[in-house]
Amino acid sequence: MSTGIILKGQVLSFSRSPFSGGRPEEAARLQEAVAVRDGKVAGAGTLAEMQALLPAAEVADHGRKLILAGFVDAHVHYPQTAIIASWGKRLIDWLNSYTFPEEIRFGDRAYADEIANRYLDLTAAHGTTTVCSYCTIHPESVDAFFAAAQARGQRVAAGKTCMDRNAPEELRDTAQSAYDDSEALITRWHGVDRLDYAITPRFSPTSTPEQLEVMGALWAKHPECLMQTHLSEQTDEIAWVRELFPQARDYLDTYEEFGLLGAKGLYGHAIHLEERERHRLREYGAALIHCPTSNTFIGSGLFDMAGLMAEGQRIGLATDTGGGSSFSMLRTMAAAYEVGQLRGTPLHAAQLFWLATQGSATALRMQDKIGNIAPGMEADLVVLDLASTPAIAQRSARAEDLWEAVFPTIMMGDDRAIAEVWIGGKPVTGG
Structure with missing residues (x-):
């Protein structure tokens, strides 16, 4: 068994659907760190809790970056890759x-x-x-x-x-x-x-x-x-x-x-x-x-x-x-x-x-495996830079809460916002 790794940042997960009633933000949970071992999420919580869980693990500090489950694209045509953005039909x-x-x-x-x-x-x-x-x-x-x-x-x-x-x-x-x-x-x-x-x-x-x-x-x-x-x-x-x-x-x-x-x-x-x-x-x-x-x-x-x-x-x-x-x-x-x-x-x-x-x-009926950060889930993760461009950074800096801080990245972000991606507990790209 590996010693694993701990990612520190703003770790976003969900306890329920934000469409299920009440304020949408109440469905979300924000924690300090996520522990990854052997391709799975070992836990999420405070940094101290994760270090107690994986005492020999390296800590990767992502500061104020947002760490969440990797994105899941539920309908694509990979054979159309080369014809994307074709005009007028x-x-x-x-x-x-x-x-x-x-x-x-x-x-x-x-x-x-x-x-x-x-x-x-x-x-x-x-x-x-x-x-x-x-x-x-x-x-x-x-x-x-x-x-x-x-x-x-x-x-x-x-x-x-x-x-x-x-x-x-x-x-x-x-x-x-x-x-x-x-x-x-x-x-x-x-x-x-x-x-x-x-x-x-x-x-x-x-x-x-x-x-x-x-x-x-x-x-x-x-x-x-x-x-x-x-x-x-x-x-x-x-x-x-x-x-x-x-x-x-x-x-x-x-x-x-x-x-x-x-x-x-x-x-x-x-x-x-x-x-x-x-x-x-x-x-x-x-x-x-x-x-x-x-x-x-x-x-x-x-x-x-x-x-x-x-x-x-x-x-x-x-x-x-x-x-x-x-x-x-x-x-x-x-x-x-x-x-x-x-x-x-x-x-x-x-x-x-x-x-x-x-x-x-x-x-996709895969909610027990991917799409959230919780113990036992597969460690597919994305780390988002919430200040990836000058335009996004200046707007995010004025935010009064997390949701106001992340919204400019949703509306204006691109691949420059992707600081790191993990698939199956392994980093595959970095910014």
């Missing part, structure tokens, strides 16, 4: 103009390896320690992503994207090959080290009813896996779904009919939901993933965070790279704040940090 045109031509390249394992490593380097530099990613239809793209994460000791989820219609021929599989490839990948990767498999039909328009049916059967056979897809992102997408599935009650019904609605389901965007859909998602305990930079960048709409939280939905936060315009969860938190303002319900800094850590971990 809405969803369907975005897919046809940018996404599909790029995804065709991922049948080349060497290219998939290059992008997977680049993506994980970029996100770690922004303080993200866990992601849930779509890959492409190519099993090679899944192997590349999991291998890159495994080499880093990183907790991730991912899956082969399944599409058998309304996509270029080079990106179409079949119902049977989607099932067979996905099951082989589950056998190869799920539960290995810190890797989880997510069954991944892209969205209803690119899967025939036959493919959705076999994906539902695969999930029923492997209920330990996550299932990720897209739901009600844009109004023209919803109209397209109605044309393709005229018998469906609504968009969600195109998944529900085929066994693709469940507690471990992740439904990206979920902006334009009908009442029946909201009721069924809540009834199943499914997760809705808010992707604010993507929703504004490609003109999708404004997610109803306040209303959905009030009715008890499970919600995570995500960059949705590359439809999202940033790899940074700080920028994503800022966008979530801005969307809330436009809906008349601005989010508190405690709520934003919770969404980017424990909220997203809860959406």
Whole structure:
């Protein structure tokens, strides 16, 4: 057993959701130090308490920097890394103009390896320690992503994207090959080290009813896996779904009919939901993933965070790279704040940090492993410099409490604010 290390600073953790009532800041706990040993959080408390817990441990003093759980990005497309911030398209045109031509390249394992490593380097530099990613239809793209994460000791989820219609021929599989490839990948990767498999039909328009049916059967056979897809992102997408599935009650019904609605389901965007859909998602305990930079960048709409939280939905936060315009969860938190303002319900800094850590971990059903600082949790941590630029420093210096001090970093911070990142109890980058 190692002697471990103690990180001293402003250690932020959560005792409950800041959306659960009362003042949001009351859900947070601020402590002086966190002790790390053998890849896990050994404890958090005063420096003296942590030194008593790990008497031989080195102390790394981060002063007034904020130490919190690493950011958890609950919906990404790592194959879109190289096309991020492409101009001027809405969803369907975005897919046809940018996404599909790029995804065709991922049948080349060497290219998939290059992008997977680049993506994980970029996100770690922004303080993200866990992601849930779509890959492409190519099993090679899944192997590349999991291998890159495994080499880093990183907790991730991912899956082969399944599409058998309304996509270029080079990106179409079949119902049977989607099932067979996905099951082989589950056998190869799920539960290995810190890797989880997510069954991944892209969205209803690119899967025939036959493919959705076999994906539902695969999930029923492997209920330990996550299932990720897209739901009600844009109004023209919803109209397209109605044309393709005229018998469906609504968009969600195109998944529900085929066994693709469940507690471990992740439904990206979920902006334009009908009442029946909201009721069924809540009834199943499914997760809705808010992707604010993507929703504004490609003109999708404004997610109803306040209303959905009030009715008890499970919600995570995500960059949705590359439809999202940033790899940074700080920028994503800022966008979530801005969307809330436009809906008349601005989010508190405690709520934003919770969404980017424990909220997203809860959406991924990983809240017992990551997303918070507590004994026994995996030691994925980020150290934030709350004075990383002159503009942020001058505003933070005038703060009268912690939340006023951290808010400028949420709104204006970037990778310069990331002083240090720990994955599995090991430092991976430093500032």
